[in-house]
Amino acid sequence: MPLIRTMQKNSVSIKSSKEILKHAIRFIGQHNLTAVPINYTVSYEYCRGDHALLRQAIDQAIASKQPINNEVMQCWFDTLLLGYDLKELSESQLELNKIASQLALTTTQAEENVIQFDNSLNECKSGLSEAPNISSLLSIVSLLLNSTTSMQIAMEQMKQQLTASKQEIASLQDRLAMATIEAITDPLTGLTNRKGLSSAISEALLSAQQSQNYPCLLILDIDFFKKINDSFGHLLGDKALIILADTLKKQIKGKDTAARYGGEEFAILLVETDLQNAWKVAENIRRIVENLKITRIHDHQEIFRMTISIGIARYQADQSINDFIDHEDSALYQSKNTGRNRVTIFEAKL
Template sequence: MDHASTAFDIAERVYATCRRLGIPPTPENYLLWYTHCSGDHPALSRMIRLLEENGDPLGPERCRELYERFFLRSDMERTVARCGARLEQLMREVEEQLQGAGRRNEEACDRIAALGGRIARDGDPGEICRLAGRLLGEAKRVAAELRMLSGQMHAKAAEVATLRSSLEQARREAEQDPLTGLANRKAYERRLRELARESMETGRLLSLVVVDIDHFKSFNDMYGHKVGDAVLRVVAEVLRRHVRQDDLVARYGGEEFVLLLADAGLDAALAVAERIREEVGARHLRDRRTGRDLGRLTISAGVAEYRPGEPLEELFRRADAALYEAKRTGRNRVVAETEVSAPDAAPLP
C-alpha cells in the first residue's frame, strides 16, 4: 500500500474513532488520534490503551489533557492552549446567552405591547388597573433579566481579563532568560524587527552593542558554575542600568549579551558601551561564602549602527566582527564597526 493510501486509511480510522467517542475532529484531536492510529508515538499509544483498559472515558477533556502532555513542549504552549480553549468556550456561552436573552426580551416586548393595546381600548377602571399590574410585572421581569445578563457579562469579562493576564505572563516568561531575568534571544529578535521597521519608516537611529565577558570559560572552570552564574547576574544588572525605556538588553547566549539602543547613532552607542565597560571593570569580585578574592571582571564590546533596509543579520555580523576585534587587540575594550580591518572570525574566549 502506498503512502497516500495508508494516510487515507488512517484518516478514516481517526474519523471513525472521533464519531465513536463523540469528540469533535479538531486539529488537536485529529493530530492526537492520527498519531495513535499510525503507531508513530508508542508512549501515547500505551497511555491510550491503559485508559481504555481502566474504563476511563476518552472524551474531549481527556483528549485535551493527552494533547497537552504529549504534544506541547513548554509551559507557555500549555498555557496558550488552555486559555485559547477557554476563550472559545466563553465566546460560545456569551453568544448563547445573548441569543436567549434577545428571544426572551422580544417575547416580553410583544406581551407588553399587547397589554398596552388592551389598556388603550378598555374603559373599565378595574380592568385597566389589573392590566397595569400585569404590565408592571412584565417590566420587572425584563429588568431582572437585564440585571442577570449584565452580571453574567461582567463575570465573563472578568474571566477574559484573567485569561489575558495569564497569556501575557506566559509571553513574558517565554521571552525571558531565567538566570539573569533579562530578555532572551527570542525577545531580542522580535524587538530588533520592530525597531528596524521603525527606523526604515521614520529614520529613527538604531545601534547594536554586542558584549562578551572576557575569559569567562576559564573563570567558570576555575571557580565553578555557581560563581559563574553569579557573574552573569552581576553583568546583567550593570547592563540593565544603562538602557532606557525603548532600549532592550538581552542575554544572547552563554556569556554574550546584546543591547539595542533606540535613538542612538554609533557615537552615542559607543559612549554607552564604554560606560558599561568601566562600571563592570570597577567591580571587585569576592566569594560571599568563603571570602575568597576572585579578582576583577572585564568585558569586551563591539558596536554597529543599523543601516535602514539592510538584512538584520548584517547588523549583527558587523557588531560581532567589532567584538572580535576588541578581543583580538587585548580585550577589556569597546570597538566600533568603523575600526574593524581584520577578517571576520569567531570571537576569542
C-alpha cells in the first residue's frame, strides 16, 4: 500500500491548518475540480508550500495557463506525492529516526566538549593574568595540552560518526530507490505493473496537455490462457507469460511503456502515437506471437502455440483515465467475441 512521502510530520497549529485548508478549498473551486481526497491532498500540500517540486509544477502550470483538471491532479499525486511501499517506508522511517538520534547525540556531545574546552581556556587565561611563576605556567601549559588533545579526540569521533551516518543515509536512499522500482514492477515478467502503468498514463497525459498529441493504449490478452494452464501446468503458463513479456519489451521504444495489467492481460502505452501507427504496432505484435513456439527445454520439442487478442483506443481530451481504459476493454472484448487473434480499434457509438 502506497503512502505520501512528502507528508512531513511538521507541527502545524490548528489555526494554520484551517487557513491552509481554506486556500486549498478555494484552489479546488477556482479550477472546477472534483472534491475527492486526491485533489484535497494535492491542493493542501501546494497551499502549505513545503513541497518545492509540487509548488514549482503548479506555479508553472498556472503561469502558462495550462488547464488544471482531475487527470493533471492525479498525475501530480502519482509522480510527486505517491511514495514508497508502506513496510519499506516504515522501516526506513525507523532507521532515519535512529540516524537522527545518533546525530543529535553527537551534536550534543560536541557542544559539551566545546563548552568544556572554552572553560579550560578561560581558566588558563585567568591563571596567566595573575603573573604566574614557572610552576604555574607548566600547569597551565599541561592543562592546555590536555584540553586540546581531548578536543581533537572529540572532533575525530564526531567526524567518524558523521561519515558513518552519511554512509547509512546513502545506503538507505539506495534501498528506497530499489523499493520504489519494485513497487511498480511485476516480479514474474519484469514489466511495469498496473500501478506503474497508471503513473505512466498520468505522466503521458500531463505531457500532452499543450500539444494535444494524446497517447494510445493497447490491451492484450492471451487467448484461452486457462486452457494452457489446465493442459500444460502453471509452469508452462508462466513461461508463456514471460515469453509474451519479452516480446513486448522488444517492440516498444523511447517513452513507451509495456506492462502486465493483471493475470494474462498486458498493456502497451504508446505516447505521441496516432491510431493508425498504434494499429501497426499491435498487428506486428499479434503476428509475432502467433508464430512463436513454446518448446520443452531439454529437447526443444514444440508443446503449443498461443495467440493474443488486442484492443486499442486513443485518449480523448477531457476524458477520465477510467473511461480511457474502458474503451480499450471494449475493443478487447470485441476482438474476443469476433474470433480472437485479432486487433480491434475502439469506435465510439454515436
